Amino acid sequence: MLTRDVVTAWTPILLSRVGEPNSEKIGAYLRTGGYEGLRKALTMTPDEIIAEVKASGLRGRGGAGFPTGTKWGFIPKDAPVKYLAVNTDEGEPGTFKDRLIVERDPHSILEGVIIAAYAIGAHRAFVYIRGEFFLGVKRWIKAISDAYGHGFLGKNILGSGFDLDVSVHRGAGAYICGEETAMIESLEGGRGEPRQKPPYPAQKGLWQQPTLVQNVETLANIPHIIRCGADWYSTIGTPQSKGPKIFCVSGHVNRPGNYELPLGVTLREIIEEHAGGVRMGRKVKAVIPGGASTPILTADQLDVPMAFETLQAAGSALGTGAVIVMDETTDMVEVVRRTAGFFVHESCGGCTPCRIGGKRLLETLNAVADGRGTNKDLLKLEELTAGITGITFCPMGTGMCEPVSSGLARFRSEFEARVA
Amino acid sequence: MNGEAVQTKPVGNAIGAAIVDPAKQSILLAALYIAQEQQGYLTREAVERVAKRLGLRPGEVYSTASFYTLFRTEPVGRYVIQVCDGLSCYLCDGAGRIAGYVGKKLNLAPGETSEDGRFTLEMVQCLASCGTAPAMRVNDQLYENLTPAGIDAILERLMGEV
Ligand SMILES: Cc1cc2nc3c(=O)[nH]c(=O)nc-3n(C[C@H](O)[C@H](O)[C@H](O)COP(=O)(O)O)c2cc1C
Ligand code: SF4
Ligand code: FES
Numbered sequence: 404m405l406t407r408d409v410v411t412a413w414t415p416i417l418l419s420r421v422g423e424p425n426s427e428k429i430g431a432y433l434r435t436g437g438y439e440g441l442r443k444a445l446t447m448t449p450d451e452i453i454a455e456v457k458a459s460g461l462r463g464r465g466g467a468g469f470p471t472g473t474k475w476g477f478i479p480k481d482a483p484v485k486y487l488a489v490n491t492d493e494g495e496p497g498t499f500k501d502r503l504i505v506e507r508d509p510h511s512i513l514e515g516v517i518i519a520a521y522a523i524g525a526h527r528a529f530v531y532i533r534g535e536f537f538l539g540v541k542r543w544i545k546a547i548s549d550a551y552g553h554g555f556l557g558k559n560i561l562g563s564g565f566d567l568d569v570s571v572h573r574g575a576g577a578y579i580c581g582e583e584t585a586m587i588e589s590l591e592g593g594r595g596e597p598r599q600k601p602p603y604p605a606q607k608g609l610w611q612q613p614t615l616v617q618n619v620e621t622l623a624n625i626p627h628i629i630r631c632g633a634d635w636y637s638t639i640g641t642p643q644s645k646g647p648k649i650f651c652v653s654g655h656v657n658r659p660g661n662y663e664l665p666l667g668v669t670l671r672e673i674i675e676e677h678a679g680g681v682r683m684g685r686k687v688k689a690v691i692p693g694g695a696s697t698p699i700l701t702a703d704q705l706d707v708p709m710a711f712e713t714l715q716a717a718g719s720a721l722g723t724g725a726v727i728v729m730d731e732t733t734d735m736v737e738v739v740r741r742t743a744g745f746f747v748h749e750s751c752g753g754c755t756p757c758r759i760g761g762k763r764l765l766e767t768l769n770a771v772a773d774g775r776g777t778n779k780d781l782l783k784l785e786e787l788t789a790g791i792t793g794i795t796f797c798p799m800g801t802g803m804c805e806p807v808s809s810g811l812a813r814f815r816s817e818f819e820a821r822v823a
Numbered sequence: 824m825n826g827e828a829v830q831t832k833p834v835g836n837a838i839g840a841a842i843v844d845p846a847k848q849s850i851l852l853a854a855l856y857i858a859q860e861q862q863g864y865l866t867r868e869a870v871e872r873v874a875k876r877l878g879l880r881p882g883e884v885y886s887t888a889s890f891y892t893l894f895r896t897e898p899v900g901r902y903v904i905q906v907c908d909g910l911s912c913y914l915c916d917g918a919g920r921i922a923g924y925v926g927k928k929l930n931l932a933p934g935e936t937s938e939d940g941r942f943t944l945e946m947v948q949c950l951a952s953c954g955t956a957p958a959m960r961v962n963d964q965l966y967e968n969l970t971p972a973g974i975d976a977i978l979e980r981l982m983g984e985v
């Protein structure tokens with residue numbers, strides 16, 4: 404266990420409201436500083452806002468960690484029509500933070516949406532939400548309606564001359580639609596199959612117009628950055644990973660849940676201090692640190708700081724910040740089979756390495772897990788993951804391989820014990 | 824139209840407002856949800872109606888609908904019970920045990936619908952409730968921190984309602 408004095412002192416920013424009654428209502432939001440960031444933003448020029456977001460060091464919270472201000476700068480200034488798309492598709496197994504923000508504090512996202520739209524000069528924003536988030540859909544719609552009622556949306560927002568309309572669109576049960584170009588296809592009413600990049604959405608997105616796609620948690624940071632400034636924001640975190648992050652902790656811990664902490668907190672502190680340690684006094688065996696598509700870490704890697712650069716150096720990734728903890732009793736072969744199985748099931752089928760390679764991968768994993776496999780099957784798994792990784796049309800095919808290659812490399816003896 | 828997935832601006836007719844978007848297709852998913860509401864699945868007539876209304880070919884509408892698991896082209900039970908099969912729920916002793924328990928109580932295997940048309944049992948992927956695993960959903964209601972006793976209570980209530 405850690406001693407108390409090394410526990411990071413942190414007062415939540417993004418999750419400051421979610422525990423309060425009626426936190427989703429506009430009244431509660433306005434009473435706690437809501438829309439002050441927007442008021443300030445409307446006194447700034449779009450360029451000033453983009454510069455501020457760049458200086459804050461904020462990176463995307465949807466999985467890829469791309470610098471947010473840089474992405475805003477890519478939207479061409481002279482394009483006549485631009486769009487903003489809000490990614491509320493949250494489907495990466497282990498991740499349950501965006502649903503919490505949408506259900507409990509939707510205005511914090513919406514305020515970020517309006518500021519972002521003003522900064523890039525978009526007058527139309529689309530909220531894409533996972534079809535299964537029934538309460539989230541209601542909360543989004545209510546928040547948007549109330550924002551119209553208060554003059555935060557529509558024509559001439561707060562007398563600034565800036566116009567913005569926002570609508571809500573439900574997905575319909577396809578994980579791949581969280582990928583930004585698949586989401587664009589789905590918003591256009593099509594099958595959610597990813598598009599070739601480049602061109603990136605910032606150049607040609609929705610209906611071929613420049614489109615900014617941003618994750619919910621990313622947008623929820625924006626009002627704070629504008630209100631309190633990039634100087635303040637960039638004191639939080641590590642050199643390459645700034646700001647607070649919501650870590651979704653699940654699996655074999657005593658207190659699973661969402662924990663907001665500054666980036667750079669160690670995995671050990673999250674598990675042992677905040678999530679109450681492993682249940683039944685057991686030991687950690689393995690941790691998936693950033694959602695199902697991030698490589699599995701072992702128990703001797705718990706001191707890694709949870710930041711983009713440090714997790715990469717540890718052979719994994721920050722991903723969505725979804726920490727899945729597995730204790731010493733866990734069957735790692737089963738974990739790998741399930742995790743890879745998810746991606747195989749969700750493959751859009753658009754490219755061969757992911758569609759066919761995924762099938763082969765799962766067949767082989769099934770054979771190993773069910774005790775029908777041989778040593779050759781372990782070699783085959785290595786060949787398949789090497790063959791699929793990096794060559795698929797979208798990053799999902801690679802994501803499918805991460806649990807397999809990391810599981811095999813770091814828990815090899817368990818796989819070997821399963822095969823003849 | 825019930826306001827979902829369309830312009831939420833509190834003015835005018837929702838379909839009319841949504842059509843201001845650059846393509847008719849952009850409201851296709853919303854239209855399919857509405858078409859599915861009455862019968863619980865997409866009938867051929869419903870698909871044709873959507874196609875006609877939006878000026879699309881029925882084939883185009885089917886092509887989109889068939890991509891998404893929430894659009895169904897077969898009838899389902901009045902209560903669709905979806906048990907999470909994701910990793911976190913599995914770790915919390917969910918997936919296998921919970922699904923087995925529900926299945927035994929209703930005498931259904933995953934994918935099956937009861938003969939009286941009341942219940943459909945499905946295994947689904949992560950419901951974004953991993954912090955409160957194990958989780959399942961019945962129609963639009965989410966249930967978390969499931970235990971056998973909790974499931975008994977839920978199923979008893981549903982059986983009483985039918
Ligand atoms: C297979 C796949 C699924 C994804 N799912 C999501 C998702 O559910 N939510 C999300 O915000 N980003 C998701 N992403 C990342 C998006 O493509 C995109 O990078 C992100 O929405 C950009 O926003 P950000 O910069 O604010 O993170 C996914 C990416 C891939 C490859
Ligand atoms: S990698 Fe998989 S999900 Fe991505 S385009 Fe290819 S088949 Fe579709
Ligand atoms: S794994 Fe069951 S809700 Fe996420």
